[in-house]
Amino acid sequence: MSQPLNIDKLDLQIISEMSTDASISYAELGKKLFVSGGTIHVRIKKLHEMGVIKGTRLQVNLRAIGYDVLAFIGIYLEKSSLYENVAKQLLKIPQIVRLNYTTGSYSMFAEIICKDSGELRKILQDDLQHIKGIERTETIISLEESFSRPINVSEVV
Amino acid sequence: MSQPLNIDKLDLQIISEMSTDASISYAELGKKLFVSGGTIHVRIKKLHEMGVIKGTRLQVNLRAIGYDVLAFIGIYLEKSSLYENVAKQLLKIPQIVRLNYTTGSYSMFAEIICKDSGELRKILQDDLQHIKGIERTETIISLEESFSRPINVSEVV
């Protein structure tokens, strides 16, 4: 596999380092990668402009702020062509944090974060049942997250 | 639902703002929330120490760095008690970026990011087949990510 864009080893090293900790300073990152802080700055600016880097997100302990339930919802559609409209409806439910159009066991696959199981049940029964195009859903509840990590990009070089 | 810890409205507002953009400055965030930058600083430090905030992660356009395939793998275990060992084995596969212990259609649920479908096939055939305790797997390939966003925390207040 070749990189489709002008991304070199240094870019990937920057992405790799910041994937696990985006708050590292340019100065420190430069020291780590044996270039100046100015170079790091230029590269990150370029990667932003190219759309390779989309931004930074806070990693939050969801349980600590009262969100106890993480679940996945496999969605079967009546017709694949209803995908766009169903996606639009699911976007309106703030607890649904991620949606993929999939092939395999399901037509669509969603991730949902709720305060408790009651909230999840309410969304499954009240909201999802009324979305035109959804045939049926299967709910997969996470009892424990074993791990969650960024892709290890270093080997690409 | 009550917050189990000492987290007030300001804390949640900070988390909410930084969930979508963790790179906002304390000064700007303070202006937005009508407190001083120093207060923002103290709060974020507290949230870190409490383990509410776990860190920041770069959001990367995976296709741009040569990762074309995102898939989910539903895993059926021979016995639930094999969970710990299977998790340990899956952790060794760098392309698997997330693993949950689940109830519902599967015993475990993984997320995997590969450079191409060949790499995915190789992992499914060579690596997963040889892990003791896995009965069978079901692969769900993402054709498109409709959306991915942080949980909307503001309403918790």
Add this chain to the structure above:
DNA sequence: ATTGAAAGAGTCTCAGT
């Protein structure tokens, strides 16, 4: 494309409230 230095902006601490 990278560097080093200067200017500007932000962080972090702390005394005062």
Add this chain to the structure above:
DNA sequence: ACTGAGACTCTTTCAAT
């Protein structure tokens, strides 16, 4: 617990290479 000010560090720009 919050503020504002001072010391310090980091970002950002730019002339030179």
